[in-house]
Amino acid sequence: MKILLAEDDVRLGKLISHMLEKEFYLVDWVRNGKDAYDQSVFVGYDVIILDWMLPKEDGLSVCKRLREKRICSGILFVTAKDANENIVSGLDAGADDYIVKPFEFNELLARIRAISRRKEKPLEEVVALHDYTLNLHTHEFKRQNFIIELTRKEYQLLELLMRNQNQIMTREVLFEKLWGYDGEVSDNALDALVKLVRKKIDVPGSPSLIQNVRGIGYKVRTMYV
Template structure:
């Protein structure tokens, strides 16, 4: 599942970003309303977690503009505003649900799952490329129906590449999505991760599923040839 997190509280944002990624979600984190709107329009998200009191443009205004734009992603307000009129305003603006700070992380996850079930367009269950299958709910990866165990980062790499199978994922983007902006990793960490994944999933004598685009990044190979 792909999530946009809009939260300007750095401490809370870091915690939520970390916890969501531990659940294998792909997360983009922004810190103001303008970035939240631009990112939601530019990219497709399953769920948008939107803080009410964002700088530049508040979450309520962002929510209204996204719905006017036709963005159908699930929207979950996260805020300290717990008055009934605030809840009504948020839902009337187009939000799907509302959670009040402070909250238990398990409750947040439950509300995210509930939103994903209620959306008219069901979330993608799995991605199949050639004889590979990646289940986006169980986080299970299979080749020819045989499961292959993956670490969290190995799974994240494959999900990023398979979700974007028709485009090149640059090294910078892959570093940011897998390790985060604050991740202190060496320059060759990505290449080492790709090597580990290839060792697990590739078929001897056949080109790797993961194609290296020299000097740019990686992409999924379109054919076995």
């Protein structure tokens, strides 16, 4: 799942980003409302965690403009404003849910999961292909019901490919989603990651699940011939 966090408190932003990444979510973090709006329109996220009080443009305005733009990402307000009129304003602006600071992290995770279930195209619980299954809730990857241990980046790569199994994921898209626009990684980082994943998941002597599309990117092999 791809999440945008809009939070100007550096300490809290780092903490939430770190905790979400530990749960295998792909996270982009911005610190003002203008960047939150621009990123949301340009990238497209499953869930946007939006602080109410942001510099350059407040969260309420961002939420209204995103809904006017027909952006259908789930929106979760995170704020210290707990007055009833604030909650009503946030929900009327188009937010899907509202959580008040301070909060327990497990509550934040539960609200993210609830939002994903309520969207028009909720995330599948399990993505299956051939003998492989990927559980998007437990983050378990299995081959013939045997669990294969993956690092966070390895899991994220497989989630991107298996959730988009009918299309080619370009190198540019994979780099952006796995490392972000500002990720300082070498050009061969993606190829090295694919090589590590193949070593873990492929059956010796059989074609690799991950197929290289020369000059374009990667996709999962939907048919074996």
